[in-house]
Amino acid sequence: MEKKSGFIWNTAGSFVYSLLNAILLIFCTRLNGTEIAGIFSISYATGCILNAIGDMGIRIYQVTDTNRKYSFSDYFFSRCLAVILMLAVAVIFVIASGYTNEKLFICFILILIRVIDNFSETFQAEFQLRR
Amino acid sequence: MDKKIKVSIIVPVYKVEKYLRRSMDSLVNQTLDGVEIICINDGSPDNCLQILKEYKEKYTDKNIVIIDKKNEGVWKGRFDGIRAATGEYITFTDSDDYVTLDYAEKLYNAAKKDNSDISVSGFYRVDTDTEHIYSTEMTGFEGKKIDMNVNPEEILSINTALWNKLYKAELLKNMKNLENPPRILDDMMFLLLVYLNTKTITFINDPLYYYMVRQDSIMGQIKKEQIESTERAMVDIKHIYEQDEQGKKMLEVIDVMAFLHFGISLMFRMSSDKENFKQVLKDNREYLNKEFPKWRKSKYLNITYSLKHKGANLKVAIVKKVYVLHLYKAFLAVYKWILNTFKIDIKW
Numbered sequence: 246m247e248k249k250s251g252f253i254w255n256t257a258g259s260f261v262y263s264l265l266n267a268i269l270l271i272f273c274t275r276l277n278g279t280e281i282a283g284i285f286s287i288s289y290a291t292g293c294i295l296n297a298i299g300d301m302g303i304r305i306y307q308v309t310d311t312n313r314k315y316s317f318s319d320y321f322f323s324r325c326l327a328v329i330l331m332l333a334v335a336v337i338f339v340i341a342s343g344y345t346n347e348k349l350f351i352c353f354i355l356i357l358i359r360v361i362d363n364f365s366e367t368f369q370a371e372f373q374l375r376r
Numbered sequence: 377m378d379k380k381i382k383v384s385i386i387v388p389v390y391k392v393e394k395y396l397r398r399s400m401d402s403l404v405n406q407t408l409d410g411v412e413i414i415c416i417n418d419g420s421p422d423n424c425l426q427i428l429k430e431y432k433e434k435y436t437d438k439n440i441v442i443i444d445k446k447n448e449g450v451w452k453g454r455f456d457g458i459r460a461a462t463g464e465y466i467t468f469t470d471s472d473d474y475v476t477l478d479y480a481e482k483l484y485n486a487a488k489k490d491n492s493d494i495s496v497s498g499f500y501r502v503d504t505d506t507e508h509i510y511s512t513e514m515t516g517f518e519g520k521k522i523d524m525n526v527n528p529e530e531i532l533s534i535n536t537a538l539w540n541k542l543y544k545a546e547l548l549k550n551m552k553n554l555e556n557p558p559r560i561l562d563d564m565m566f567l568l569l570v571y572l573n574t575k576t577i578t579f580i581n582d583p584l585y586y587y588m589v590r591q592d593s594i595m596g597q598i599k600k601e602q603i604e605s606t607e608r609a610m611v612d613i614k615h616i617y618e619q620d621e622q623g624k625k626m627l628e629v630i631d632v633m634a635f636l637h638f639g640i641s642l643m644f645r646m647s648s649d650k651e652n653f654k655q656v657l658k659d660n661r662e663y664l665n666k667e668f669p670k671w672r673k674s675k676y677l678n679i680t681y682s683l684k685h686k687g688a689n690l691k692v693a694i695v696k697k698v699y700v701l702h703l704y705k706a707f708l709a710v711y712k713w714i715l716n717t718f719k720i721d722i723k724w
Contacts, residue, residue, distance in 0.1 A: 315700065318679070322697045 288352040291338065292359045299331035299363040307370040317371050324367045328360050381439065382410040383480045383542065384463030387471050388453045389428065390418045395472040395504075395588070396427050402474040404435045408481035412439040414457045415471075419447030424471075451557035454538075454566065458548045466545050468538040472504075472588055479584040483542035490521065492576045493547050498583035499540045504590050514540065517579035524574055528626045529676050531571055532633065533689070536564040540585040547573055552616055558609035559602040561637050568613050568633065572623050598646060610634055611667050628670045635671035639664055640695055640704075647708045657705060672700065 266289065274282040307320050335356045339349055385403055389396065403413050417425045425444060432440040443456055458466065465484060469475055479497070487495040498515035502508065514535050522530045551569050558565050614630055617623030638660060646656050664671060675681050682693040698707045714720070 316673075319697060319700055322679075323701050326701075326703075 284348050284351055285355075288348070288355045291335075291352055292355040295331050295335050295338070295356055296359045296363070298334055299328050299359060300366070301327040303327065304366050304370045307367070308373050311374070320370070321367055324363060328363055331363075332356070332360070379410050381412045381463040382465065383408060383484055384412045384414055384457075384461035384466045384545070385480065386414045386416065386454060386457035386461065386466060386468050388416045388418055388450045388457070388468075389424045389471045390420045390447070390450070391422055391424070392420075392471045393422045393424050393427060396424055399469065399471050399474045400427070400431050402477065402479075403469070404431065404438050404440070405477050406475075406480045407478050408484055410463075411480050412441065412461070412463050414441045414443065414460055416453040416457050417442060417444045418450065418453045419445065449557065449559075451554075451562050451566070455553060458545075461545060461548075463545055465542050466548050467542045469585070470539055470587075473539065474586050474588075476582075476584045476586075480542075482580055482582060482584060486578050486580045487542050487544070490576065490578045492521075492578040493544045493574045494570070494577045495542045496534060496577060496579050497540050497585060498581060499535075499537075499585035499587050500583050502586050502588050504588040510589070512583050514579075515581050515583055518581035520579050522577040524571070524576070524622060524626075528571075529629050529632075531577070532629060532636070532676055534577070536567055536637070537587070538563050538566060539587070543570060554609055554612055556605060556609060556612070558606040560598060560606050561610075561642065564633070564637055565609055565613055568630070569616070571626075572617065572620055597649065598642075603642070607638070607663055607667075610638065614667065628674055628676070631668035631670035632674050632676050634668040635664055635677070635696070636692065639671070639699055640692070643704065644708065647705075647712075653705065671696075 269289075270282060270286065273285045301323070303320060303323055335353070339352055344352060385406075387399070387403070392399075400413075403411075415428050417428060425442075428440075428442050432442060441460060443453075443460060445453070445456065454468065457468075465487060467480065467483065483495045483497055486492070486497075496514065496517070498512060500512055501510040503510065517533075520530075522528070524531075547570060551573060554565070554569070614627070614634075617627060617630055643657060643660055647653055649656070671677065677693055677696045679690065679693045679697070682690045695704075695707070698704055
């Protein structure tokens with residue numbers, strides 16, 4: 246029974262998450278017009294690309310480490326390193342792109358959302374392991 | 377020689393004629409009465425022995441003892457010095473370094489005051505050629521006392537050189553020896569053997585010792601046999617600790633010490649050998665995991681522990697994480713690049 250409800254929740258969660266981008270974009274376009282929506286889209290896409298660095302595939306290692314070879318703090322530390330690397334690349338990218346201040350700000354905020362996302366991954370994986 | 381000898385200073389001498397006079401001058405002029413200077417000429421091929429004899433003739437009232445022997449390495453030389461020492465306390469200095477004139481006096485008074493087995497002073501790290509002081513270390517511990525029954529882990533924050541410390545003579549005379557002394561890291565291991573019988577350690581704030589370093593210091597290629605002999609010696613020390621009542625409580629500290637010196641410091645020195653470094657690092661990891669497994673989970677290397685305890689080193693705790701995550705090689709590359717590019721000196 247527990248497995249079944251877990252499955253439903255998991256599917257629902259994935260569904261909402263994949264809708265998130267579309268919903269945000271709809272709101273953005275309706276409220277601000279197409280130009281801002283364009284900036285939003287390119288920034289969101291940048292965040293997605295950089296997310297690959299911040300993600301590093303750490304979660305896969307973490308949830309399969311059932312013998313606890315590495316401690317939570319080791320994973321957290323490696324996540325910090327990955328995120329620092331991600332932010333460094335983000336700074337280089339944003340500077341090199343020559344964006345206007347407004348564009349730069351939006352881009353950075355959306356990258357920061359990815360950072361939070363990455364940290365939450367580490368904790369989620371830990372809870373998944375403990376369960 | 378009716379005066380009671382309070383402090384015996386043991387100076388191993390080998391190939392240091394350029395610096396020996398500076399060192400000896402600082403020793404013969406010590407403000408403390410009753411100092412004995414035991415120089416161990418370890419078969420030095422240069423003029424060191426002549427210089428020592430010259431000092432002995434010039435300062436007849438200063439109790440200079442010269443032990444001239446064939447080259448056997450500094451480890452055996454130190455034990456010869458300890459056997460010859462007649463003082464109440466013993467200290468070591470290196471013959472290319474020098475000390476302040478109140479070195480013996482302050483350390484002696486501090487040890488006497490608390491009836492401590494060991495007293496530790498601060499020291500300066502100085503450039504040999506320019507006399508530029510890079511850093512002042514081991515200060516700020518004044519008032520701190522280590523009771524080996526209560527907080528033995530605190531020894532991890534003490535520098536592992538034998539100088540800048542004064543030892544009760546009986547402590548050294550009764551200490552255990554190693555059959556096969558290590559070829560490198562010998563100071564650290566000697567000190568571990570001393571700590572085994574130590575009860576209390578006191579600290580003084582003043583830097584009293586000038587530790588000379590060379591900027592272009594190429595530590596020389598470390599040979600494989602040297603590492604192996606040193607690794608065996610460290611295991612021997614662990615066995616000695618395992619058979620001792622006080623030592624049993626300190627096994628985690630030994631493991632952490634092994635990690636700090638073999639895992640971090642020695643690997644840093646080995647990293648210049650780019651060809652074999654990967655293999656060396658792998659062997660090193662296996663050695664540590666097999667012989668000293670407790671370092672991995674030790675709380676003394678935790679970032680949170682190092683934030684809460686003064687004296688514990690946050691940088692070391694971070695490097696430990698890097699090592700655990702198999703990123704030490706990459707870390708060293710970045711670290712060395714930063715040092716070379718920005719010409720900065722990072723204090724450890």
